[in-house]
Amino acid sequence: xxxxxxxxxxxxxxxxxxxxxxxxxxxxxxxxxxxxxxxxxxxxxxxxxxxxxxxxxxxxxxxxxxxxxxxxxxxxxxxxxxxxxxxxxxxxxxxxxxxxxxxxxxxxxxxxxxxxxxxxxxxxxxxxxxxxxxxxxxxxxxxxxxxxxxxxxxxxxxxxxxxxxxxxxxxxxxxxxxxxxxxxxxxxxxxxxxxxxxxxxxxxxxxxxxxxxxxxxxxxxxxxxxxxxxxxxxxxxxxxxxxxxxxxxxxxxxxxxxxxxxxxxxxxxxxxxxxxxxxxxxxxxxxxxxxxxxxxxxxxxxxxxxxxxxxxxx
Amino acid sequence: xxxxxxxxxxxxxxxxxxxxxxxxxxxxxxxxxxxxxxxxxxxxxxxxxxxxxxxxxxxxxxxxxxxxxxxxxxxxxxxxxxxxxxxxxxxxxxxxxxxxxxxxxxxxxxxxxxxxxxxxxxxxxxxxxxxxxxxxxxxxxxxxxxxxxxxxxxxxxxxxxxxxxxxxxxxxxxxxxxxxxxxxxxxxxxxxxxxxxxxxxxxxxxxxxxxxxxxxxxxxxxxxxxxxxxxxxxxxxxxxxxxxxxxxxxxxxxxxxxxxxxxxxxxxxxxxxxxxxxxxxxxxxxxxxxxxxxxxxxxxxxxxxxxxxxxxxxxxxxxxxxxxxxxxxxxxxxxxxxxxxxxxxxxxxxxxxxxxxxxxxxxxxxxxxxxxxxxxxxxxxxxxxxxxxxxxxxxxxxxxxxxxxxxxxxxxxxxxxxxxxxxxxxxxxxxxxxxxxxxxxxxxxxxxxxxxxxxxxxxxxxxxxxxxxxxxxxxxxxxxxxxxxxxxxxxxxxxxxxxxxxxxxxxxxxxxxxxxxxxxxxxxxxxxxxxxxxxxxxxxxxxxxxxxxxxxxxxxxxxxxxxxxxxxxxxxxxxxxxxxxxxxxxxxxxxxxxxxxxxxxxxxxxxxxxxxxxxxxxxxxxxxxxxxxxxxxxxxxxxxxxxxxxxxxxxxxxx
Numbered sequence: 014x015x016x017x018x019x020x021x022x023x024x025x026x027x028x029x030x031x032x033x034x035x036x037x038x039x040x041x042x043x044x045x046x047x048x049x050x051x052x053x054x055x056x057x058x059x060x061x062x063x064x065x066x067x068x069x070x071x072x073x074x075x076x077x078x079x080x081x082x083x084x085x086x087x088x089x090x091x092x093x094x095x096x097x098x099x100x101x102x103x104x105x106x107x108x109x110x111x112x113x114x115x116x117x118x119x120x121x122x123x124x125x126x127x128x129x130x131x132x133x134x135x136x137x138x139x140x141x142x143x144x145x146x147x148x149x150x151x152x153x154x155x156x157x158x159x160x161x162x163x164x165x166x167x168x169x170x171x172x173x174x175x176x177x178x179x180x181x182x183x184x185x186x187x188x189x190x191x192x193x194x195x196x197x198x199x200x201x202x203x204x205x206x207x208x209x210x211x212x213x214x215x216x217x218x219x220x221x222x223x224x225x226x227x228x229x230x231x232x233x234x235x236x237x238x239x240x241x242x243x244x245x246x247x248x249x250x251x252x253x254x255x256x257x258x259x260x261x262x263x264x265x266x267x268x269x270x271x272x273x274x275x276x277x278x279x280x281x282x283x284x285x286x287x288x289x290x291x292x293x294x295x296x297x298x299x300x301x302x303x304x305x306x307x308x309x310x311x312x313x314x315x316x317x318x319x320x321x322x323x324x325x326x327x
Numbered sequence: 328x329x330x331x332x333x334x335x336x337x338x339x340x341x342x343x344x345x346x347x348x349x350x351x352x353x354x355x356x357x358x359x360x361x362x363x364x365x366x367x368x369x370x371x372x373x374x375x376x377x378x379x380x381x382x383x384x385x386x387x388x389x390x391x392x393x394x395x396x397x398x399x400x401x402x403x404x405x406x407x408x409x410x411x412x413x414x415x416x417x418x419x420x421x422x423x424x425x426x427x428x429x430x431x432x433x434x435x436x437x438x439x440x441x442x443x444x445x446x447x448x449x450x451x452x453x454x455x456x457x458x459x460x461x462x463x464x465x466x467x468x469x470x471x472x473x474x475x476x477x478x479x480x481x482x483x484x485x486x487x488x489x490x491x492x493x494x495x496x497x498x499x500x501x502x503x504x505x506x507x508x509x510x511x512x513x514x515x516x517x518x519x520x521x522x523x524x525x526x527x528x529x530x531x532x533x534x535x536x537x538x539x540x541x542x543x544x545x546x547x548x549x550x551x552x553x554x555x556x557x558x559x560x561x562x563x564x565x566x567x568x569x570x571x572x573x574x575x576x577x578x579x580x581x582x583x584x585x586x587x588x589x590x591x592x593x594x595x596x597x598x599x600x601x602x603x604x605x606x607x608x609x610x611x612x613x614x615x616x617x618x619x620x621x622x623x624x625x626x627x628x629x630x631x632x633x634x635x636x637x638x639x640x641x642x643x644x645x646x647x648x649x650x651x652x653x654x655x656x657x658x659x660x661x662x663x664x665x666x667x668x669x670x671x672x673x674x675x676x677x678x679x680x681x682x683x684x685x686x687x688x689x690x691x692x693x694x695x696x697x698x699x700x701x702x703x704x705x706x707x708x709x710x711x712x713x714x715x716x717x718x719x720x721x722x723x724x725x726x727x728x729x730x731x732x733x734x735x736x737x738x739x740x741x742x743x744x745x746x747x748x749x750x751x752x753x754x755x756x757x758x759x760x761x762x763x764x765x766x767x768x769x770x771x772x773x774x775x776x777x778x779x780x781x782x783x784x785x786x787x788x789x790x791x792x793x794x795x796x797x798x799x800x801x802x803x804x805x806x807x808x809x810x811x812x813x814x815x816x817x818x819x820x821x822x823x824x825x826x827x828x829x830x831x832x833x834x835x836x837x838x839x840x841x842x843x844x845x846x847x848x849x850x851x852x853x854x855x856x857x858x859x860x861x862x863x864x865x866x867x868x869x870x871x872x873x874x875x876x877x878x879x880x881x882x883x884x885x886x887x888x889x890x891x892x893x894x895x896x897x898x899x900x901x902x903x904x905x906x907x908x909x910x911x912x913x914x915x916x917x918x919x920x921x922x923x924x925x926x927x928x929x930x931x932x933x934x935x936x937x938x939x940x941x942x943x944x945x946x947x948x949x950x951x952x953x954x955x956x957x958x959x960x961x962x963x964x965x966x967x968x969x970x971x972x973x974x975x976x977x978x979x980x981x982x
Binding site for chain 2: 054089158166170171222
């Protein structure tokens with residue numbers, strides 16, 4: 014009897030071994046970066062758990078969302094799952110030029126970043142979302158410091174959103190103030206919420222804020238290629254930045270060049286991964302509204318959406 | 328203010344201090360009065376005069392980093408440090424690394440903490456130590472708190488040993504003491520963003536960089552306290568040690584260090600407190616744990632849960648602070664020769680017993696092992712609602728709207744514009760005159776050099792805006808803190824209460840104040856000043872209470888006998904005697920303000936802090952360093968002048 018068991022065991026091993034040799038991913042951990050917004054954290058955990066289900070080791074590090082490209086380039090971090098065209102395009106392209114990382118394909122999701130207002134603002138200024146209507150309502154947005162001009166709260170200076178240039182190029186009656194962080198933007202909206210005070214701030218999608226405060230983007234003259242480099246593009250023939258941001262920016266994945274050789278299976282999966290806007294919003298909602306921990310939210314999402322991701326692992 | 332007896336030290340060009348101050352003021356006034364006709368070069372430094380420090384420094388750093396190969400050396404260190412962090416990480420929160428034993432169940436850790444607390448200070452300490460860990464687990468923050476503790480457990484001992492070693496060196500060799508002191512002063516005033524970027528570049532993102540930045544930040548007080556302690560060892564003890572024939576090592580190990588125990592333990596206390604403060608701030612460079620979670624919660628606008636994390640950090644800080652303070656006072660126990668070993672080590676055994684008991688329990692009962700998200704008692708949403716309702720309360724809104732209008736339009740913006748209007752040379756002369764008037768010749772020379780360097784870096788306007796924010800906040804803090812201190816100092820009970828509030832306000836992670844500040848005042852200078860003000864009021868209140876309560880009783884009794892009213896006694900007797908101590912508080916308030924103004928970049932400022940925050944996302948070490956030094960030099964100018972004044976004043980009063 015004992016002999017039989019050991020025989021069977023040996024046979025099983027013989028079957029198991031070659032398949033293990035076939036999956037030649039390194040046993041070193043794949044390092045996935047986490048940033049400071051929820052959807053990215055949940056998505057990273059979800060992808061990490063997919064890799065784990067394929068037998069890989071995974072480790073998460075928290076990093077700055079701009080500095081991460083330098084880390085991916087050096088291989089300190091293996092990949093990056095959310096490369097936003099507007100916010101990180103410049104850092105990504107800079108690292109791409111230096112070499113060491115490459116583009117691992119786009120998500121289905123599109124991104125947009127622009128001037129935005131919560132819905133209650135529209136009640137006070139019904140002409141919205143056109144930018145001309147916003148400009149006519151400038152008086153609704155005045156504060157003590159801005160005198161008779163309206164106040165627009167832009168993102169931090171280092172996000173390079175060129176709010177000031179745009180207000181100038183379009184001759185808008187607005188003063189552009191830069192917030193110091195995303196948290197400052199939410200605090201501003203949150204403070205305006207109770208009294209339904211009209212505000213216009215910088216915002217982006219996909220983002221948790223959509224679920225908390227329904228709102229719309231201001232419609233500026235549509236983006237034309239070269240609007241940021243060629244003054245003749247856009248309505249003002251003498252100024253740059255006289256268009257809105259691209260309404261359909263890309264959302265990419267980036268990978269360290271060494272990933273392909275070190276973890277070929279995981280790399281193959283990474284290139285197939287693609288999330289849509291509603292999927293990303295769902296993940297953010299599980300954490301931001303339902304108060305789940307990111308790891309749990311990722312597990313729950315994977316559990317509920319097997320059909321979405323199982324195809325990526327083959 | 329007080330007139331000083333002129334001594335030789337104060338004579339410059341044979342003129343007395345007050346004459347010199349007047350001359351400097353006159354020059355500054357002339358420069359300002361003639362501003363409209365002044366050539367451009369006298370108003371702001373022309374571009375050609377601005378030295379490109381940042382480029383030179385960048386080149387220098389790159390040379391040291393790549394050509395001299397410092398990066399290979401530090402990366403080797405990183406590997407060693409990473410191993411240590413992996414061990415504590417595995418034990419505390421179950422990171423998948425050697426020795427693959429963890430995570431230790433929370434009940435075991437809480438029980439051991441309670442035993443240590445009891446050994447140090449009886450039931451109250453046991454309750455504080457154990458209770459802190461129980462709270463952390465029940466509120467659902469165990470894992471992130473342990474991520475923080477795993478770095479603290481490595482960083483604090485390393486900072487201790489390095490600090491002790493350097494402190495001994497500084498005590499042994501005078502030249503070393505002289506070289507290291509100015510470096511320590513700069514380190515203590517350098518904004519923390521300047522610690523972070525080099526740490527990331529040389530020690531890799533994540534916990535290692537966090538640990539390194541934390542260690543560097545916490546070392547200076549340890550060095551200073553060690554040197555102070557060793558210098559105080561009395562010659563009799565040294566003689567006794569020499570007579571019993573100790574070798575040099577034995578002298579150090581068995582004579583000097585035990586004799587300097589109190590100072591060294593005070594150093595340990597400071598190391599732990601600074602480590603905890605820094606470990607939270609290293610979230611900016613990707614250090615996981617309480618700080619990172621706090622940032623994340625703030626970025627998704629969850630006030631309630633941010634607040635809960637704040638409470639955990641305060642509890643941890645208070646617990647560590649109290650425990651080490653009790654340890655300072657606790658004298659080593661001595662047993663009779665015949666005492667059985669288990670009696671000598673009763674507490675150690677109790678600790679091990681409690682650990683094993685809960686460890687076994689945890690194998691069978693899930694709650695004793697870890698608490699899941701659904702089981703915890705987090706009240707995030709409820710607190711959210713509470714905070715929002717409070718902020719929305721009409722009288723509060725009316726007050727803040729009025730304050731925002733009044734301060735912005737009538738105080739802050741005019742003040743800022745007038746500071747920016749002053750021509751650079753006149754500004755430097757004014758600061759020099761201030762230092763001369765307050766501290767005398769040496770501080771004045773430093774002020775002149777330091778502010779000239781700031782001007783030469785080309786960051787003048789931003790430096791002035793930084794200074795303007797600091798000054799506005801400190802002046803407002805004085806209007807609040809000093810009266811509060813004076814009224815609290817009248818009774819023992821109120822003094823203690825207010826001091827407790829001060830402790831709590833100070834240990835609260837500084838950036839948690841930013842969100843309420845924005846919600847109350849919006850993104851503008853009032854919010855910035857307000858968040859700094861909370862932080863700077865603390866030392867002003869604390870030192871006012873301490874200064875007033877340590878006025879010798881004979882003095883106040885003499886005043887009572889002379890029939891002085893309470894007001895007369897306060898103004899003519901107590902305040903003058905307390906003033907040197909209060910000046911130390913004022914100095915700390917300025918230092919705190921310089922620290923906080925950098926964090927306030929998070930709200931949105933146009934000062935040096937904003938530029939510093941920007942450098943964090945890149946690799947530009949040179950610029951980062953130049954900006955940090957600008958802040959440090961401005962802070963040091965005030966530090967030198969005010970402390971010199973307090974010292975002189977104390978001597979004059981014979982305190």
